[in-house]
Every structure is written in structure tokens, then in C-alpha cells.
Amino acid sequence: MKDYLVRVTENKRVAEDLYELSFAPKVGKFEQMKCGQFLQLQVPGLLLRRPFCLYKFDAESVTVAYAVVGKGTKEMIGLKKGDEFKVTLPLGNGWTLEEKHKKIVLLGGGVGCAPLAYVPITYPNRDYYAFFGFGDKSKVAFESEMSENSRLTVITTDDGSYGEKGFPTEAFEKRLQEIQPDVLLACGPRPMLKAAARLALKYNLAAYASTEERMGCGVGACLVCACAVKQADGSVAMKRACADGPVFKLEDLVL
Amino acid sequence: MNTAVKIAGVEFKNPIITASGTFGFGQEYDRFYDISVLGGICTKGVTKEPRKGNASPRIAETPSGMLNSVGLQNPGVDTFVKDDMPFLERKDIVTIVNIAGSCEDDYVYVAEKVNETQAQMVEMNISCPNVKAGGMAFGIYPESVRKITERVKKVCKKPLIVKLSPNVADIAVNALAAQDGGADAVSLINTVTGMAIDRFSRKPVLANVTGGLSGPCVKPIALRMVSEVYRKVRIPIIGLGGIMSAADAIEFMIAGATAVQVGSANIFDPMAAFNIVNELTKEMKYCKISDVNDIIGSLILP
Numbered sequence: 001m002k003d004y005l006v007r008v009t010e011n012k013r014v015a016e017d018l019y020e021l022s023f024a025p026k027v028g029k030f031e032q033m034k035c036g037q038f039l040q041l042q043v044p045g046l047l048l049r050r051p052f053c054l055y056k057f058d059a060e061s062v063t064v065a066y067a068v069v070g071k072g073t074k075e076m077i078g079l080k081k082g083d084e085f086k087v088t089l090p091l092g093n094g095w096t097l098e099e100k101h102k103k104i105v106l107l108g109g110g111v112g113c114a115p116l117a118y119v120p121i122t123y124p125n126r127d128y129y130a131f132f133g134f135g136d137k138s139k140v141a142f143e144s145e146m147s148e149n150s151r152l153t154v155i156t157t158d159d160g161s162y163g164e165k166g167f168p169t170e171a172f173e174k175r176l177q178e179i180q181p182d183v184l185l186a187c188g189p190r191p192m193l194k195a196a197a198r199l200a201l202k203y204n205l206a207a208y209a210s211t212e213e214r215m216g217c218g219v220g221a222c223l224v225c226a227c228a229v230k231q232a233d234g235s236v237a238m239k240r241a242c243a244d245g246p247v248f249k250l251e252d253l254v255l
Numbered sequence: 256m257n258t259a260v261k262i263a264g265v266e267f268k269n270p271i272i273t274a275s276g277t278f279g280f281g282q283e284y285d286r287f288y289d290i291s292v293l294g295g296i297c298t299k300g301v302t303k304e305p306r307k308g309n310a311s312p313r314i315a316e317t318p319s320g321m322l323n324s325v326g327l328q329n330p331g332v333d334t335f336v337k338d339d340m341p342f343l344e345r346k347d348i349v350t351i352v353n354i355a356g357s358c359e360d361d362y363v364y365v366a367e368k369v370n371e372t373q374a375q376m377v378e379m380n381i382s383c384p385n386v387k388a389g390g391m392a393f394g395i396y397p398e399s400v401r402k403i404t405e406r407v408k409k410v411c412k413k414p415l416i417v418k419l420s421p422n423v424a425d426i427a428v429n430a431l432a433a434q435d436g437g438a439d440a441v442s443l444i445n446t447v448t449g450m451a452i453d454r455f456s457r458k459p460v461l462a463n464v465t466g467g468l469s470g471p472c473v474k475p476i477a478l479r480m481v482s483e484v485y486r487k488v489r490i491p492i493i494g495l496g497g498i499m500s501a502a503d504a505i506e507f508m509i510a511g512a513t514a515v516q517v518g519s520a521n522i523f524d525p526m527a528a529f530n531i532v533n534e535l536t537k538e539m540k541y542c543k544i545s546d547v548n549d550i551i552g553s554l555i556l557p
Contacts, residue, residue: 001286003526047470047523048316071316088525214312216323217522219286221279223299223328224314224522238307238328243283 001091001219002031008083009061011076016138018111020055021079022063023087029059035122036094036115036185036210036247039064040218042086043072044079051215051242053115053187054090062089065114065141091218092246095185095208097123105181106130106150107168107196109188113142115210116187120149127151129179133168133192137161152179169195176203183207186250194255207250213241220244228254256536257546260294260513262491263414263439265375267294267349267514270547271504271532274495274518275300275353275378275418276325278528280339281346284521288529295349297442297516298335300380301369302354303361305331310462315451320470320497321519322449324463327355332368344373351376351416359393359406366411377413379404379438382420382445394420394445397432404436414439416493419484421473422448426480427487434488442493442516443484444477470519471497478510485511485552499527501534505542511552 006023014020033054039062040049050072052064066073079085097104097119104126106116113132120128128150134140136159147153154171155163164171169192176199184207186196193209200207216224220243229239230252239245258269272295278284281296290296308328315322329335332354343350352374354365362379369377381394381403393403400417408415417433419426421444430441446467451460459465477496484492494512497519498504504515520527535547544550 003287003524042524046316047319047519048314048321049523086524214314216314216321217277217283217525219283219525221283221299222277222314222323222522223279223308223325224311224323226308226311226313226325226328 001088003086003088004030005084006087008079008081010081011079014065015141017068018065018139018141019068019077020063020065021076022061024061026084030057030062030089033057033062033090034094035118037090037092038246039087039089039091040215043075044083044085046072046075048216049088049218051218053210053246054118055114056118062087065111067111088218092242093244095119095122095247097126097183101126101183103127103129103179103181105172105179105184106146107172107184107186107188107192108132108142109168109192110134110139112188112210113146116185117142117145119185129175129181130154131156131168131172133157133188134162135159167192167195169199173199181205184250186210190255193250193253197250197253197255200250208247209250209253210246211241211248211253212246215242218242230254256539257548258535258539260547262493262513263376265349265414269294269532269535270508270514271528271535272297272349272351272493272514272516273521273528274516275380277518277521280335280343282339282342284525284528287525291347292532293348293528294514294532295351296343297351297378298339298343298353299329300327300353300355301329301332301335301365302327302356303332303364305329305334312460312462313466315460315466317449317451317468317470318472320468320472321522322451322461322466322468323446324461324466326463332365336368336372340372340374349376350374351378353378353380353418355380359403362403362407363410366407370410370412374413376416377411378416378418378442379407380418380445382418394429395423397428400429400432401436404433404438408437416440416442418445419443420445421476421480427483430484430488434490438490440491440493441484441488442495444473444480444496447473447476469497471499473497474503478506481507481512482510482554498531501531501538504531504535505538505544505550508547508550509552509554511554513551
């Protein structure tokens with residue numbers, strides 16, 4: 001992990017209230033990153049950095065997807081090509097797939113699809129099945145990127161205005177027997193993670209989820225982003241979403 | 256150019272110390288830079304028993320600052336001494352162990368455990384606003400400040416710093432009480448109790464309802480308090496509250512601080528304390544200062 005001065009290469013709207021920001025290091029190259037890791041982005045004029053999961057990345061460029069939800073992300077819309085800011089990356093543990101994980105289900109909700117879309121690039125030559133859910137047609141994103149790298153990509157919308165009507169967990173359960181997945185990776189709103197946890201339990205499926213908490217330092221020192229995680233002895237510990245996560249075993253998360 | 260300062264016989268190569276609760280036990284930031292460049296590190300608050308801390312969210316951004324309500328989450332002093340202290344003992348840096356507790360006996364217990372380590376100093380946190388009986392109970396009234404200082408000083412073999420709360424009637428009176436109790440130094444200010452509200456949900460942003468305010472927004476309050484305390488006590492002062500730059504550090508020293516602590520700035524930027532150390536000599540040259548000791552309490556009042 002390192003603190004980089006970066007320069008904006010592109011900042012574009014991809015759906016309603018959803019943007020993609022790309023930037024390159026001002027000097028040198030980024031170090032090795034892994035899907036599911038995140039970064040802390042300094043929004044010009046604001047004190048606390050904003051955490052974003054890596055979406056697309058290589059040594060020369062990083063892209064994050066951001067939903068416009070508050071002061072920081074509203075401010076980010078104004079970033080223009082050539083603007084400079086600081087970014088600390090890569091942070092957290094990211095997704096880890098084992099050798100035996102050949103069939104992988106990616107379950108995403110909204111901007112939470114971003115950290116899943118690049119898993120096939122980090123772990124190629126496996127079968128991916130993506131179920132991405134959005135509020136309505138205007139918010140749908142990541143579909144073409146995901147389709148290119150998966151055997152199946154199903155988009156759902158809450159109101160049925162695009163793809164299948166309903167939640168991505170429902171679309172997945174319908175096809176679960178047919179897919180027979182080895183592992184499930186999930187990122188999205190809490191109700192979606194809860195539904196995913198129920199499915200994982202019901203079908204005895206290995207599952208991991210990326211969590212989100214309001215974050216401070218992002219490097220594990222300030223203990224602000226604590227989330228409740230079940231331990232092997234049955235107790236519950238407050239773990240750092242930044243340094244111990246953001247990816248945890250889904251069954252261990254107290255949702 | 257001299258940046259070295261001395262507090263209660265302990266030599267710091269420069270007056271920049273990282274503040275408790277913003278720097279863990281040092282390992283995380285040592286991945287960004289060798290923390291030996293710092294004058295000192297003040298550890299995360301350590302208690303007798305392991306503590307889980309408060310529910311999340313524990314942080315809220317505010318104008319020019321932030322609120323936190325971590326609630327003294329820590330592994331407990333035994334685990335700290337075994338797992339975290341050895342790393343700090345290997346570093347060429349003054350280690351100050353911040354201790355906290357729910358009753359006087361807790362503080363005594365933790366101080367005795369710290370005696371067995373190579374830590375150079377102890378900072379007693381009697382000003383944490385985020386835990387019921389988490390220390391601030393002892394930090395409000397001068398008599399209780401004096402009493403707990405006296406008890407901990409009796410067992411503590413390291414120079415003892417008492418960290419003062421700004422959420423009191425008169426911080427200078429409490430500083431005097433700490434001095435009367437035998438404190439070797441005082442550090443101020445801890446965070447200012449505050450609140451953030453979400454107008455849509457009509458709920459407090461922090462799960463703990465209130466939190467401690469820090470960052471540049473508290474700097475003027477902290478400077479005023481350091482200046483007031485400097486005029487009242489003869490023991491050294493460690494100043495903190497919203498320090499973001501070497502220029503800020505120099506202002507605190509002019510107000511009366513012998514050294515300073517950098518807190519929230521570490522959270523805003525992982526390189527903050529490192530950058531402040533590096534800027535210090537440049538800023539000293541700019542302000543025509545050849546020895547930092549020359550400016551301590553050099554404030555010219557009208």
C-alpha cells in the first residue's frame with residue numbers, strides 16, 4: 001500500500017447517479033492490486049478520504065465506480081481530466097478464490113457490482129455466473145463488461161423495467177441447481193447480503209461478502225469501521241472492515 | 256538547527272508525536288514510512304480488559320473536522336504488552352502508552368503492567384468522551400483529577416502525562432490539579448464532545464449518539480487552552496488539537512507546548528505526521544527559529 005498522487009484521465013456518467021472515475025499515477029506505476037481490494041480517495045476540499053472498491057485496474061490506470069450518495073461523491077462529479085488528488089491503494093484483503101472454485105456466482109446490487117466485475121480478470125479460466133440487481137432501468141450498469149467475461153449474466157430490476165423483475169438473489173436461486181456453483185461472492189446492500197446468507201445456508205454453499213462501513217483512516221489504525229464478525233469460538237468480535245476485510249465469510253457477518 | 260526537546264527527562268528527536276487513537280500501535284503506518292522519523296508515538300488507549308468499543312457508525316465528517324465514537328476498543332493490556340509492544344521496543348522512537356479505565360484500580364493495574372515494558376512514558380486518559388465511565392468521569396472535577404493522578408503516580412515508574420478534557424469549566428484548574436497530584440506533564444486537548452444529525456432519518460449519525468470532535472475546527476480552542484494552561488502550571492505541556500502542518504505545530508509551541516501531537520491528520524492522510532516532521536525545519540527557517548526550545552511559550556500578549 002502506498003499513497004499516490006494521481007491525475008484524472010476520465011470521469012463519466014454511466015447510469016443514473018452512477019459514474020466511473022479513471023486516474024493514472026502522476027509518476028511511475030501502481031503496485032500490484034487484487035480484485036475486491038479498495039482505495040482511499042482524497043476528494044479535493046474535503047478532509048476524510050472516501051473508500052471505493054477497485055473496479056478496473058492495472059499498473060497504469062485505476063477505475064472506480066461511484067454512486068452519488070452524499071457530499072463527497074457529489075463533489076467528485078466535478079472532477080475533470082487532468083485534476084490531481086491523492087489516493088492510497090491497494091487496501092484490504094480482496095476476494096480469494098481457491099483452486100477448487102471452478103464455478104463462481106457473482107451476486108451484486110447497484111454500485112456493489114463494481115468489485116465483482118473484474119474477478120474474472122484476476123482469476124481467469126473459470127466459469128462465472130453473474131446476477132446483478134438494480135432499482136430500475138435507468139440505474140443498470142456493468143452489464144456489457146460482465147457479459148464478456150461470464151457464461152451467464154442476468155440483470156434484475158426491482159420494478160421489472162429492465163431484465164428480470166425482482167432481486168438478484170431470486171434470479172440466482174432459480175438457476176442454482178442447474179449451475180451447481182462452488183462458491184458465491186456477494187457485494188451490495190445489507191438486505192441483499194442477508195438474502196444471500198440465507199441461500200448460502202439453505203444450499204450449504206461457500207460464500208464471501210464485501211462489507212461497507214463508514215471509514216476513517218482505511219489502513220487499520222483508527223478502528224472506526226468496525227463490523228461485528230462471528231469468531232471460531234462462537235463469540236462476536238469487532239473487526240476492521242478496512243484491514244481485516246472488506247471481504248469476510250458471509251456466514252460470519254452479523255447482518 | 257535543533258528540533259530536539261525534553262519532557263520529564265525523556266529526549267525526543269523532534270517535537271512531533273502521533274496522538275492516541277489515530278495511529279494504532281504504529282505497525283499500520285510503518286508500512287508507509289519508517290515511524291522512527293517521528294519524535295514519539297502515543298498508543299491507542301489500553302485498558303485492563305479487552306474492549307469491543309461502540310457500535311458503528313463510529314465516524315462522521317463535520318465542517319473542518321470529524322466526530323468519532325470508537326469507545327476505547329483495544330485488545331487489553333496483557334495482549335498489548337505481548338503482541339504490540341515488542342514492535343515499538345524495536346523502533347528508535349519515544350513510546351508513550353495511553354492508559355484508560357473505568358475505575359482508579361483499573362488505571363493502577365494497567366500502569367503496573369506498563370512498568371514491565373520499555374515504554375518511556377505513560378499518558379493517562381481521563382478525558383475520553385465516548386465511554387460511560389471511560390475515563391472522563393475522572394477528568395471533570397479538579398479534585399478527582401488530583402486524586403487519580405496521585406494514585407497512578409504512586410505506582411507508575413515512567414514519567415506520567417495526564418491528558419485533559421476540554422469539556423470542563425476551567426481546563427487550567429484541572430491542569431493545576433494534575434500537577435498537584437504529581438503529574439510530570441499534561442497533554443491537551445482531548446476531543447470536544449459533539450453531535451451530528453441526519454435530517455432525513457432524524458437520527459444521530461453516530462450509533463453512540465455523541466462523539467469527540469477533532470480536526471482543524473478545534474485548533475483555535477486548543478491553542479487558547481494551551482495558552483491558558485501554560486500561564487498556570489510549571490510542568491511541560493504537550494499540545495494537540497487539529498494540527499495539520501508544521502506551521503500549526505509551531506503555533507502550539509509558541510502558545511506554550513514543549514511538544515505536540517498529531518491526531519486526525521493521520522486519518523485524513525497516512526503520510527501526515529511524516530510530512531509534518533519533514534516540513535518542520537523548513538518552517539523553522541521560514542520563521543527564523545534555530546532551536547524549537549526558544550519558542551516554547553514565547554507568545555507575546557498585548
